[in-house]
Amino acid sequence: MVELSALLIEIGNVITFVTVVLALNLMAGYAGIPNFGMAIFVYTGAFVVGALSVRFALLLLAALEPAALEALLGKPAYKPYVGDMSLVEIALFKSMEPTINRSLIPELSAVLSQKALVAVAVLLFTFLVATVLGVFVGVISSYAAVRLKEDYLAIALLAFSEMMVQVFFAQTDSVAGGRYAVYAPNVWPSELSSIAAALPPAVKPELKIGLLLAIALALVTYLYAERIANSPMGRALRAMRDDEFALSTYGRDIPAMRLRVMMLGGAITALAGVVYAMSFQPVIKATDYTRLTWTFIPWAMMIVGGMANNLGVVLGAVVIYVGRKVLEFSLPELFDLLRSVGIGPEGAAVDVLRAVAPNIFVGVIILLMLYLRPKGLLEERPGRTLGGRLRDLMEKFSR
Amino acid sequence: MGQVDLENPILRVRGVSKYFGKLKALDNVDLDVPRGAVTLLIGPNGSGKTTLVNVISGVLQPDGGRVEFEGRDITGLPPHERFKLGIVRSYQIPRLFPSLSVLENVLIGRDGNPGEGMVSGIFRGLWEGHELKATEDALAKLKFLGLLEVAEKKTSELSGGQLKLLEMARSTMSLRPKLILLDEPIAGVLPSLAHEILALVRKMSIELGITFLVVEHRLDIAAQYADYAYALHLGSIVAKGTPQEVMTNPKLVEIYIGD
Numbered sequence: 001m002v003e004l005s006a007l008l009i010e011i012g013n014v015i016t017f018v019t020v021v022l023a024l025n026l027m028a029g030y031a032g033i034p035n036f037g038m039a040i041f042v043y044t045g046a047f048v049v050g051a052l053s054v055r056f057a058l059l060l061l062a063a064l065e066p067a068a069l070e071a072l073l074g075k076p077a078y079k080p081y082v083g084d085m086s087l088v089e090i091a092l093f094k095s096m097e098p099t100i101n102r103s104l105i106p107e108l109s110a111v112l113s114q115k116a117l118v119a120v121a122v123l124l125f126t127f128l129v130a131t132v133l134g135v136f137v138g139v140i141s142s143y144a145a146v147r148l149k150e151d152y153l154a155i156a157l158l159a160f161s162e163m164m165v166q167v168f169f170a171q172t173d174s175v176a177g178g179r180y181a182v183y184a185p186n187v188w189p190s191e192l193s194s195i196a197a198a199l200p201p202a203v204k205p206e207l208k209i210g211l212l213l214a215i216a217l218a219l220v221t222y223l224y225a226e227r228i229a230n231s232p233m234g235r236a237l238r239a240m241r242d243d244e245f246a247l248s249t250y251g252r253d254i255p256a257m258r259l260r261v262m263m264l265g266g267a268i269t270a271l272a273g274v275v276y277a278m279s280f281q282p283v284i285k286a287t288d289y290t291r292l293t294w295t296f297i298p299w300a301m302m303i304v305g306g307m308a309n310n311l312g313v314v315l316g317a318v319v320i321y322v323g324r325k326v327l328e329f330s331l332p333e334l335f336d337l338l339r340s341v342g343i344g345p346e347g348a349a350v351d352v353l354r355a356v357a358p359n360i361f362v363g364v365i366i367l368l369m370l371y372l373r374p375k376g377l378l379e380e381r382p383g384r385t386l387g388g389r390l391r392d393l394m395e396k397f398s399r
Numbered sequence: 400m401g402q403v404d405l406e407n408p409i410l411r412v413r414g415v416s417k418y419f420g421k422l423k424a425l426d427n428v429d430l431d432v433p434r435g436a437v438t439l440l441i442g443p444n445g446s447g448k449t450t451l452v453n454v455i456s457g458v459l460q461p462d463g464g465r466v467e468f469e470g471r472d473i474t475g476l477p478p479h480e481r482f483k484l485g486i487v488r489s490y491q492i493p494r495l496f497p498s499l500s501v502l503e504n505v506l507i508g509r510d511g512n513p514g515e516g517m518v519s520g521i522f523r524g525l526w527e528g529h530e531l532k533a534t535e536d537a538l539a540k541l542k543f544l545g546l547l548e549v550a551e552k553k554t555s556e557l558s559g560g561q562l563k564l565l566e567m568a569r570s571t572m573s574l575r576p577k578l579i580l581l582d583e584p585i586a587g588v589l590p591s592l593a594h595e596i597l598a599l600v601r602k603m604s605i606e607l608g609i610t611f612l613v614v615e616h617r618l619d620i621a622a623q624y625a626d627y628a629y630a631l632h633l634g635s636i637v638a639k640g641t642p643q644e645v646m647t648n649p650k651l652v653e654i655y656i657g658d
Contacts, residue, residue, distance in 0.1 A: 224521060232512040232530060233520030235499065239507050242496035249456055251482030251510040251573075260517045308498075382500045382551070385514070385530050397538040397547055 005203045008211060010325060012280040015214040017317045019272040020294070021301045022221045022310060027265040028299075029307035029380075030234060032241025033258055034154035036291075037141055037161030038298050041266050043168065043289035044137050045273020048130040050182045050284035051096060056129075057108060057122045057185060058091035064118060068111050078103055098180045109186035116189035123187045126278075130270045138266025139259060146255040146262070150244075153258075161291065168286035181283030210279020217275055221268055225310045234383045237261065238308065292359070300362045304369050306376025315377050323365065324358035331357055403433035403627045409578055409610050410455065415464035417450055417634075424450040426634040427464070432578065433627055437604050437611045439642060441618045442631035443654060448614045449491055451631065452580050455612075456488040457481045468578070482510065485577030489570035489584060491614070493562040495554040501565055502550040505537040506530075508572030533572070540568040543599070545592075560588045567596060571603065578610045579603075586616060597624040618646050630654075 020042060027033045061069040069087055078100040082090050094100050112119040145156035186206050188196075196205035228234050236257070239247045244254045277284050297320065305316020331354050338344030345353050369376065386393070408431035417425040424447045432438050442448050453459040455466055457478040465474045468484055476484075487508075495504050512533065513519055514526025541547045544564040549557060557565065567584050581600070585593035601624045603609050615621045618628065622642035630638040630651050638648040645651060 227521040228517065231520035231523075232506075232514035232526055233516060235503050235506065236512075236515050238499055239496040239503075242498055243494055245458070246490070246494040246496070247507065249458060249478040249482060249488055250507055250569075251479050252515075253477075253479045264517050380498060382503055386527075386534060389531070390534065393534060393538055394547075394550065397542050 004201055005207060008201070008203055008207055009280050012207075012211050012214050013276070014318060014321045015211070015218050016272050016276040016280065017298065017301065017321055018314050019214070019218045019221050020269055021298045021305070021313045021317045022218070022225050023265045023268040023272070024298050025302050025307065025310060025313045026225055026228070026268075027261055029302055029309075029313065030229065030237040030241065031258065031261040032150060032237075032244070033142070033261060033265075034150055034157065035262075035265065036154050036158035036295055036299075038269060039289050039291045039294035040141070040161040040164045041134060041137060041269035042273040042276070042294045043165065043286060044133050044266075045130045045270040045275075046277035046281075046284050046289060047168070047273075047286075048126055048133060048270070049184045049274055049277040052129055053122055053126040053187065054095050054101075054105065054108065054182075054185055055091050056125050057112060057118065057187075058095060059088065060118050060121060061111065061115075062087050062091065065111075065115060068115065072104075072107050072111055096182055098182075101182045105183035105185050112185060112187055113190040113193060116191060119187050119189040122185070126187065126274055127271065130274045131267045134267035134270025135263040136266075137270070138262035138264075141266075142259065142262045146258040158291075158295075161295065165286070165289065165291070171286065181285050183283055184278050184281070187278070207279060210275060214272075214275045214279065217268075217271055222310060222314065229308075229310060230384045232385060235385070238380075238383070241308075297362065300366055302376075303366055304376060306378040306380065308380040309376065309378040312376050312378030319377070320362060320365070323361055327358050327361050328354070403436045403438075405431050405433055405627075407434065408432050409434040409469060410612070411467040412451070412455065413465050413467070415451070415454055415461045415466065417447075417454060417459060417461050423634050425454065425461070428631075428634070428636055430629055430636060432610060432612050434610055435604065435608050436626035437600060437613060437624060439618065439621055439625040439628040439645075440612060440614045440631060441616070441621075441628060441645070444616065446631045447634040448631055449582055450634075452488060452582050452612075452614055456486060456580060482573070485573075485575055486580070487570050487573045487576045487578070488580040489566045489582055491582040491586070493566040495562060495565060495569075497554055500551050500553060501546060501557065502534070502537055502541065504554060504565060505540060505568045505572055506533055508569035509533040509536070510573060537568070537572060540571065544568055544596075560592070563588055564592075564596070576609050578612065581611060581613045583614055583616060585620065590620065593620055597621055600624060618642065622646055 020038065024035060024038055027035045058069065081097065081100055082094055085094065095104060112122065141157055141160040142153070145153045148156065188206055188209055192209065193205040196208045199208060236252060240252065240254060240257055248254050301316040301320045302313045304320060305314065306312030335344045335350060410432035412428055412430040415425055415428045416423070428451060440448055440451065450459065454461045457476055461474065465472055467473065468486060473481055473484065496507065512526055512529050514530060519525050538547065538550065541550050544567065546561060546564055546568065549561065554562065554565065563584065563586065567581070570579060570581065585596055588596065597620070600611050600613065604611055613621060613625065625642045628640065628642045628645040629636055630645050630648065632654050637650050637654070638645045
């Protein structure tokens with residue numbers, strides 16, 4: 001039972017990476033926007049779940065269901081910490097404090113599951129705000145830089161992401177937990193949960209809902225990316241990546257094109273962050289959204305899978321994620337084996353190796369790919385804007 | 400060749416100068432491109448021809464002077480906005496999109512495709528008609544230039560001459576071009592094909608009323624297809640007039656043969 005949940009969470013993680021890599025591929029693979037700031041976009045989604053949806057839920061309850069909220073916040077568990085603060089003040093300023101958050105969120109979840117209307121409103125709020133914020137971060141992170149050449153754009157995006165991440169890491173309370181954990185509320189109405197509970201497999205219903213949501217998001221993103229790739233827009237994006245300068249003399253406004261791609265990619269990535277934080281993470285901590293996990297690993301997945309090939313990058317995401325996990329779990333046995341022949345690591349080296357081995361694996365696989373298949377597992381293909389009709393046209397003209 | 404109207408030119412370049420460090424690439428250049436005609440801009444290597452094309456197309460900003468298109472000062476406009484006004488250019492060293500197919504490269508030359516949006520791109524119905532028409536036009540051009548067989552290949556598989564032809568095809572795809580700047584369209588192309596290309600330029604100019612400014616290294620092949628000509632030397636206009644007048648201009652003879 002426990003193992004099945006763990007496995008499903010890993011599957012949820014892979015699917016989250018698939019969505020993030022598809023968004024990255026749209027930005028970097030097709031449009032040539034070297035987004036080294038992916039982490040901040042994923043964190044934006046997590047931030048909306050951890051920091052904004054909770055406050056919104058509390059304020060909504062204060063407006064619509066004051067009695068339920070009174071019961072909730074009057075609990076002795078955190079009464080000493082809030083004193084005689086008003087409900088709105090607690091919602092706005094105290095709900096992220098670890099001691100309060102820890103007991104507040106499960107109770108909030110219990111209330112929300114009984115108030116279907118409020119739960120749905122919070123759910124819609126979360127997705128809507130994450131979309132808007134993703135677009136917003138896409139614009140502010142690149143607005144000044146879209147006019148720059150690719151290399152400078154990359155540096156600007158990396159710097160922006162690092163700067164924001166440092167700000168959030170340093171926040172211990174009012175924003176979203178920072179280094180401390182905050183909890184994601186369970187926003188599913190009980191009606192939905194009971195339907196999910198009735199379905200196999202036998203794991204927590206919210207995990208099943210989360211998985212379905214993650215699959216739906218990844219699927220929609222994939223279909224969208226494929227549609228765009230095979231449209232005149234996909235062609236223009238690839239041309240922009242090849243030679244932005246030449247494209248501008250053919251009437252395309254490069255900064256405007258880049259901004260639109262950043263807005264869209266930002267929104268998709270933030271939504272992936274929402275589902276991830278809501279369903280596959282026990283807690284939300286800003287410090288979990290590092291550039292290693294959410295910027296460099298997705299880049300590695302894209303490079304290995306094949307830039308500007310949507311199926312390729314999905315494959316890359318699965319290969320890298322599964323490879324890292326398999327390595328992580330099989331290392332102790334591998335060490336035992338090595339020790340039995342007298343060359344295994346001992347003492348502190350074991351922990352160090354366990355921590356770095358998955359990353360070394362990523363480095364090695366990137367190097368191997370660059371040597372053996374520099375275009376990735378699946379290569380970029382020309383866009384198929386007209387599908388089979390191009391064949392007919394070609395034949396007509398060859399006559 | 401017909402009479403050209405220099406009183407009312409489509410493009411007016413006035414006092415344009417451009418420096419690269421201490422090198423004076425363009426020195427107070429005045430140039431009028433008569434509407435609906437084929438104008439040649441000739442000059443030896445390093446005379447500033449491409450720099451002038453770059454200034455006209457907005458790729459480079461001049462250090463002095465101004466560029467007027469249809470009476471409007473366009474000196475500060477970025478390249479994509481000049482394209483929208485109807486100024487299209489080709490590159491001397493073809494600047495193609497290497498990961499796009501030959502056909503896709505030509506299709507980029509057709510602007511205003513309603514499918515070029517992050518939202519509209521997914522609605523096939525919005526752009527399929529436009530795309531179909533553009534593809535037919537592109538294939539017709541490729542066929543004319545003998546590139547139909549390589550339409551689906553990448554540009555890296557093409558020869559130098561084929562790349563020039565492709566550049567030519569792409570730069571004539573715009574729907575409402577008014578002024579097409581061709582930077583050495585026949586350099587490195589077989590003479591027989593060079594004549595065909597220039598004849599096409601002539602034909603487009605007469606039938607569609609498009610103005611051409613054709614930059615060439617030499618005058619001899621191109622002269623018979625042009626209405627008017629300028630000669631550039633060391634960043635200055637040294638001769639202008641009908642191609643015959645320019646060709647026999649003593650200064651020019653000296654520049655080409657003197658050294």
